[in-house]
Amino acid sequence: MYFTRSEIKSTKIKRYFQKDGRHFVELEENPFYEDGAGGQIGDRGFIDSARVLYVSDLIEVDGPLNAGSTVEIKIDSERRKEIARQHTAQHIISAVIEKHYGAKTVGFHMGEEDTTIDLDGTFNIEETENFSNDIVLSNLKVEEIILTPEEASKYELRKDLSEKAIKSGNVRLIKIEDFDLNACGGFHVGSTSEIGIIKITHSERVKGGLTRIWFVAGKRALKDYQMKSQVLYESAKIFDASWMDLKARIQKSLDDLKEKNATLKKMAEKLANYISKEIHPFEILELDESVASFLTRIRQDIPYAVKISGTNNVSFSLPNYDRSKVMDTAKILGIKGGGNGPIYRFATENPAIFMEKIREG
Ligand SMILES: [Zn+2]
Incomplete structure (x- = not known):
């Protein structure tokens, strides 16, 4: 695994303050990766016994700490590994789509549940998924190469170096054997097989003529699989069917329902017709909405009211009243x-x- 942050174990609290009941610290040396930096989510862990909630220039923690004190740092390494899996998966998906379809990655955003990539161009999702997982299963070595911007410029990179990277003096390249080479400051795995699996879960057209895909990798992909299997299994059980037959069974149920609704509508109309012949002036009835709606269309020549069952809504027929x-x-x-x-x-x-008031005039 390649992490951009040092593994320091202790540092000093430079500043601590409370705001609106929340706790913030500034560390003399910050080993926590910032939320949102390079599109990635941030580190979590502990500063002494205070849990880290959010990382930016300041670190939000869940309890008070003492300014000036030396504190112990614990970084959630499992979370880092999972971030590395998502991040390296993004390199692979972006490279696959660019190589096979010529569509460029223009944005990337990692969330706590899934990750999105914005792409300029068209591509086949199923193929992209298959090609990406071929790279995962090929167990390619992922290397970190630190170069000066001049040295880096000699390499053919998937994306041009950013101004920030050039100014920093050191460029960090992430090389996936001869498959992909890209400058990046995030977390990455040591070999593609550590990613486990990549699954694109959703895609949508977004503004700017771009296509946004949502994906999960590693344990997130396993969790996604587990949750979806569970939903599928439980839904199939409701229909007393196998999950393979579920779609057909749902379709059939909906078709049946449509047919029954049509029959019900016809019956409601018939019933409304019968009732319309029996109403007395100023009568107040209580009927189902569908029957009531037919009735007030059929009979409008005498005063009466229909209360819709289960509601306070009442339809009044009041002909010859101003x-x-x-x-x-x-x-x-x-x-x-x-x-x-x-x-x-x-x-x-x-x-x-x-009705009484109306009748009284
Ligand atoms: Zn990266």
């Missing part, structure tokens, strides 16, 4: 809603009171 009078009555009773007549929709728990 709209302004209907709205005034609602206002007096503090009832919200409206309509253009003869059908109105109001929210009320007691439609009888409203």
